[in-house]
Amino acid sequence: xSENKIxxxxxxxxxxxxxxxxxxxxxxxxxHAAAVACLVLTLIVIATIFGPLFYPTDPFEMVWAPFTAPGxxxxxxxxxxxGRDLLAGLLNGGRVSLTIGLVAxxxxxxxxxxxxxLAGFYRGLVEEVLMRITEFFQVLPxxxxxxVIVALFGASLTVVTIAIGxxxxxxxxxxxxSEFLRIRELEYxxxxxxxxxxxxxxxxxxxxxxxxxxxxxxAALMVGSAIxxxxxxxxxxxxxPNVVSWGQIIGSNxxxxxxxxxxxxxxxxxxxxxxxxxxLIGDGLNDALxxxxxxx
Numbered sequence: 001x002s003e004n005k006i007x008x009x010x011x012x013x014x015x016x017x018x019x020x021x022x023x024x025x026x027x028x029x030x031x032h033a034a035a036v037a038c039l040v041l042t043l044i045v046i047a048t049i050f051g052p053l054f055y056p057t058d059p060f061e062m063v064w065a066p067f068t069a070p071g072x073x074x075x076x077x078x079x080x081x082x083g084r085d086l087l088a089g090l091l092n093g094g095r096v097s098l099t100i101g102l103v104a105x106x107x108x109x110x111x112x113x114x115x116x117x118l119a120g121f122y123r124g125l126v127e128e129v130l131m132r133i134t135e136f137f138q139v140l141p142x143x144x145x146x147x148v149i150v151a152l153f154g155a156s157l158t159v160v161t162i163a164i165g166x167x168x169x170x171x172x173x174x175x176x177x178s179e180f181l182r183i184r185e186l187e188y189x190x191x192x193x194x195x196x197x198x199x200x201x202x203x204x205x206x207x208x209x210x211x212x213x214x215x216x217x218x219a220a221l222m223v224g225s226a227i228x229x230x231x232x233x234x235x236x237x238x239x240x241p242n243v244v245s246w247g248q249i250i251g252s253n254x255x256x257x258x259x260x261x262x263x264x265x266x267x268x269x270x271x272x273x274x275x276x277x278x279x280l281i282g283d284g285l286n287d288a289l290x291x292x293x294x295x296x
Contacts, residue, residue, distance in 0.1 A: 024288040024289065025288070027287050027288040028284045028285065028287065028288040030287070031283065031284040031287050031288075033280045033283070033284070034280050034281050034283055034284020034285075034287070035284070036280075037276070037277040037278075037279075037280035037281050037284070038277070038281055038284070040273065040277045041274065041277040041278065041281065044094065044098075044270075044273070044274055044277070045098065047091060047094065048091060048092075048094035048095040048098060049095065051091035051094075052088075052091050052092050052095070055087065055088060055091060057085045057087075057088035058088065059084060059085065059088040059089040059091075059092045059093065059244045060084060060244065061084065061085075061088075062082050062083040062084055063075075063079065063083060063084065063085050064079050064083050064085075065079065065083055066079060066080065066081050066082060066083045067079065067080075067081065067256070067259070067260045067263075068083070069262070070086075070262055070266075075087070077090065077262070077266050078260075078262055078263070078266075080249070080252070080253050080256075080260075080263045081252075081253060081255075081256050081260070081263065086249070086262075086263065086266055086267075089244050089249050089267075090246070090249070090266060090267060090270055092244050093244045093245045093246045093248065093249055093267065094246060094270065094274075096157070096243055096244065096245040096246075096248075097227050097230060097231075097245045097246045097247065097271070097274075098227070098274070100157070100160065100161050100164070100226060100227065100230045100245065101223040101224065101226040101227040101230070102223055102226075103161050103165070104161050104162075104164040104165040104168065104222075104226035104229070104230075105165075105168075105219055105222040105223040105225075105226050106165075106219075107161070107162070107165030107166075107169075108164075108165045108168040108169040108172060108219075108222055108226075109169070109172050109215065109218075109219045109222070111165070111166075111169040111172075111173070112169035112170070112171070112172025112173040112175075112176060112215075113172060113173075113176050113208070113215065115130050115133070115134055115169070115173040115176075115177075116172065116173040116174065116175065116176025116177040116178075116179075116180065117176055117177075117180055117203055117207075117208060117211075118130055118203075119131055119134075119173070119177045119180075120176065120177040120178070120179070120180025120181045120184065121180050121184060121199070121202070121203055121207070127177075130173075131177070134170050134173045134174065135170075137167065137169070137170050138170040140167065142167040142168065142229075143229075143232060143233075145163075145166075145167050146163040146164060146166075146167050146229070146233065147233070147236070147238055149162070149163040149166065150163050150233060150238045151238070155238050155239055155240055155241075156240050157240045157243050160230060160233060160238070160239060160240065163233075164226050164229045164230060164233075165226075168222060168225065168226065168229070171218055171222075172215060172218055172219070172222070175214050175215055175218055176211060176215060179207075179210075179211035179214060179215070180207055180211060183207045183210055183211055184202075184207060188206070189202065189206055189207060192206050213289035214289070216285060216289060217282050217285045217286045217289060218282075220278060220281055220282040220285055221278065221279060221282040223278050224274070224275035224276075224278035224279055224282075225275075227246075227271060227274060227275055227278075228271065228275055230245065230247045231246060231247035231250060231271055232247070233247065234247030234248045234250060234251040235247065235250055235251045235254060236251070237251055239251060246267040246270050246271050247267075247271075249263070249264075249266075249267040250264050250267050250268060250271075
């Protein structure tokens with residue numbers, strides 16, 4: 001009898017459910033594109049944080065002759081139209097571009113969660129008012145609206161970040177509202193309400209944690225969108241000229257794109273690789289956080 005029980009015990013141990021975090025990590029790593037993108041993005045972040053320490057050239061300093069081609073005279077990525085080192089600009093500008101993307105995305109997520117949670121929880125007049133405001137911002141031409149904000153308040157780094165965050169929150173609001181509408185009628189929410197939980201507790205501690213997975217995926221994608229947005233504003237000349245960023249490098253070298261295309265191509269490739277990595281990570285997070293995909 002004991003010998004017959006051993007295989008049965010082993011089968012039960014094998015069928016024991018995995019911890020959710022372990023299962024999510026397994027699903028994320030199983031998406032090979034997302035895993036490689038995570039590695040690439042990690043290397044980019046490390047380079048932008050520690051690169052200027054090991055390559056301390058001032059990105060605004062005119063160090064050599066203008067339009068020195070990449071690889072010549074000891075300049076790995078060459079120089080721009082003023083003779084500034086492009087590698088120094090790329091390392092220092094990456095820190096700014098990634099910061100803008102992260103802060104603008106966090107701002108959008110905060111605004112979107114606030115509008116979506118209140119609309120989905122309270123319904124009625126509150127939902128009508130908040131969703132009409134959301135629709136108003138959704139139909140606005142985002143680039144034009146952000147250009148107006150920057151033109152009115154000045155092309156500083158703070159204003160550009162706020163402008164991007166203010167025009168990018170509508171998708172998060174709609175996702176949050178739909179999740180709150182779905183979750184608010186579930187049994188554990190009803191039980192918490194019957195136990196005397198206040199509306200604030202229900203929103204913040206009961207419903208919101210269970211509504212986060214699709215919001216996290218959207219937030220990851222918004223970081224890449226914000227980086228592209230900043231690059232677009234900089235290309236149009238609506239960026240802080242005293243702060244170097246990938247978009248600012250592209251914008252300042254725009255008139256010379258035909259004569260020295262590398263001055264625009266190099267930061268453009270940096271933006272492309274970073275945004276692509278973030279997008280693939282978002283797909284991986286969707287695989288990991290979506291319970292329907294985990295059940296496949």
